[in-house]
Structures are given as structure tokens and as C-alpha cells.
Amino acid sequence: MTKSPSSLPADIAALSFEDALMELEKLVKQLEDGKAKLDDAIMAYERGAALKRHCELKLREAQMRIEQISVSADGVVSTKDFTS
């Protein structure tokens, strides 16, 4: 799983984590049902694998950057790093 995000289909890359996970589970259930046509099943599998990769990428984006809003006297909103 060292593929770059660009190897994901555009429609999958645009999915939110939740939607991607939901679709992955749906595909898994479909496949586990075992009723799909083989061609469809293979397509579902490939899509599922891409969804999984997308989810993993989303989970890797776990940075905690904390900023603080400051409003200047003339009402301009800016941000600065938060220090507690």
C-alpha cells in the first residue's frame, strides 16, 4: 500500500472517510453474499481495495495543529499558533 493518492479513482478520492467506509462495508457485504456475477465481483473487489486505501490515507491525516483566532481592532480575523 505504497501507492500515491493519485492512483485512486477521482470519485473515490473525493469521498469523505465516512462515505468511503460505508461503501467499503456495502461492497464487502455484497461480496460475502456470494451472489454477484464474477465480473461484477471482481470490479467490486477492485473498488473495495481502492476505498480501503482511501480510508487508510484519510486515517493517516491525523495531525493536531492548534491555532487561535485573533481579531484586530478593525475587525480583521487572523490566526496564530495557540499556546496555552
Next chain:
Amino acid sequence: MSSSPSLFDPPRAGANTPEFSVFDLSTLIKKTVEETFGLVRVRGEISDCKLHSSGHLYLTLKEGTAVLASVCWRGQVGRLGLRPEVGMEVVCTGRLTTFAGQSKYQLVIDSMALAGMGALLKLLEERKKKLAMEGLFDAARKRSLPFLPRIIGVVTSPTGAVIRDILHRLAERFPRPVLLWPVAVQGEGAAEQIATAIRGFNALDPARRPDLLIVARGGGSVEDLMPFNEESVVRAVAESKIPVISAVGHETDTTLIDYAADLRAPTPSAAAEKAVPVRENLQIQVAEGGNRLIQAIRRLAQDRRERMHLVQRALGDPARLLEPLAQRLDEKTERLERGGQRFLERRAARVAEAGGRLRHPRDLLRLAAQRLTNTDQRLTFACRTFLTPRANRLETLGSVLTHLSPRAVLGRGYALVQNAEGQVITSAAQATTGSRLSIEFRDGKTPVRVEP
């Protein structure tokens, strides 16, 4: 008016009591009142309440038959923490002052609080009803929280445990970018700051705008939590396009923004828990999904393979399947060939037959000749058959005739006499004298004349 000799004033008891000028007395009263009542808390019901265009608030407190004129200067009105209304039972803190020009005194209010829990709760209950009537708390207004927010906006004090608890809990579960909008969470101007922060987050450009807000405050007295009951704050929460989690005070505290918020968390830490899922769990879930995906496709492939084998077995060896067919094909071919042959033979026979019926002219001639000969022979035969008996008979008859013929007797000496006309003369009478007769003998005729 200065004091003067008591010329017109008859002496009375206590005439040596010092006499004040009105101004002096007023000043003294002012001094006394302001020193004595420099800081008082007074409880009463608001019976009159007017906000002057100058921004100062004039109100009357009463209890029974007693009234107390009060004023809240413009600068303080915004910091009261509540909006005075007629009928409110309040405890005001301030100082008494006199107004010499009208011989009046009044209370200058610094702060005001609702008198007792009951009154406060009654006020909140009424405000809640009013806002609920407007639909601010409708379930239909609630937005669902993002499953995994991109940026979390937090409205709270930048100092203290609340922000630390939230950040700590977020870091534990799923670290996310956090944007803090620092506000005062109690006291003067807190409500305004909180409402401004919520609106401010909504007004940020989309790239920086959080997709989830947490409005939080730690535990405190009911009065401390009052900013979160303020109508302006409740409205800001209700109007927020970004989903809001409210987390004010402890679990048992309820403020009005809890009703307007999309989700109420009992504590700031709980708000962080509601805000993000646990990353590890998701990683496990995704990994499980991936494994199940692989298992499922393998099982599916295996299932298809087994089914294929089953069908294959049921189908048998293709060669064996083909053999009877090949055999049938051979049979058919053979029958076809045979059939063809017979067909040709039949045709040939018919041709031969037809050809046989077809005669060459030479043959026809030959046949005709044959028939002719044949007919000729038959004719000859028939002639013979026909003629022979007749000839025999004729001969017989001839012979009979010969016997019967007169000439037959000629040989025996008889003669035949005929006249010239050939008539047979059978009587002497016919043989007249001189007539010429002919006597026929056996061997010829001799003319004679009857002699006289």
C-alpha cells in the same frame, strides 16, 4: 439662606439646635447616605423599567408600599448579565445617592441578579418557552455532525482546564486541526463575545472554516453560566450553519444553548469524544473491511471454481460427450450416402425405363416391317383358312356339277342341240325345217340344218 438672629422666631425648646441651610443639609444628607450606603444589596421587584435614549436605564424597585428609584448608567447596562424586565424579582448591588435638586435619592445599580433560584429558573423557563415557540429548538433544525470533522472550531476561554481537556481528548482519539476562538466565558461581555465567535466561525472563508464547533465552559454557579442562557448566544447557536456541540458546566447543568445546539455534551471532554471517532477503531474497521473483502473474493472465486468443477463433472468428458454424436453423425452420413445412392439408382432405373420405352426409328421401322410381315402371314394364313374349305367345296361342287352337267353325258353319246340363240332344243317340234341348229358333241359343236 444663612442663619439669622431669632428676631421673628419665638424662643422654643431646643432652640439651640444648630440650624442648617438647605444646601448644607442636602450636602450632609448626601454625604451620610453615600457613606452609609456606599455598597448595598437591595432586593425588590422591578415595577417600572425604561431604557432612555441616552442609554441609561431607569427603573423602580418596589416592595409592598415602598419604592426605590434606581438607575443603571449606560456603561453598566451591557454588563448586567440579564435584561431587567418589569415583574422581575432582583437583587441589585450598587450605591445610594441623593439628588438634591429634587430632594430625592436613588440607587445607582452596578450589578443585578435575579433574586433566588426560583426567580432565575422562572426567567429561564419563560425564555426557553419563547425561543422554543420561535422554533429555535426544533429537531428539524438539528444538523448532523460530520463523521470525521476536517477542522474543529472551539469557542471557550484560552486559559483553564476546558481547552486543555478538549485538546487532550482529541489527541487521544483522533488528532485534528483545531481553531480556538478565545472568549470570556463569564461576566461582563461574555455573552456578546461568545455570540460573536460563533458568527465569526461561520463567516470564515471555507478553507479555514471549521466543519464542527464546540462551545464549551467548565462548571460554575448558575450565574456564571448565565452567558450561555443569553438570547443572543442561543440565537447564534441556532443560526450557525456549522453544527454545534454545546458543553457547558457539569453534567447536571443545563443552559439554553444546549437546546439550540445540534448535540449537547455533558462536559467539554465528552464534547471532544462526540466530535471525533477513535482513530485506532477506524483503522481496525478499515483493516477488517479489507480482510473481509479479500476473504469474500477468494470465497467467491473458490465457490465459482467448485461450481465449475461440479458442472464439469456433470458434463463428463467432452470426448465421451462427442462420441455418440459423432456416431450419430456417421450413421446419418452413411444413410445419407446410401439414400443418395438409392436415389440415383432409382433415377437411373427410371431413366433406363424411359429410355427403354423410347424406340429408335430404325427399330420402329423394323417393328413395322415385322408387323407387316406378321400381318401378311396372318393374312395368308387367314386366306388359306378361309379359301381352302371353299376351294375344296368348290371342287366337290365342280365335280358334282360335272356329273350333273349335260355335257357329261355327251361322252356317252348324247348330244346337245341348241338353236342359234343358244336355246336348248328338247323337242322335235322345235326343230323346224330349215332352221339352223347346233349339235354339240363331246368334242365339239357341229352346225346342222334341219332338212325338210
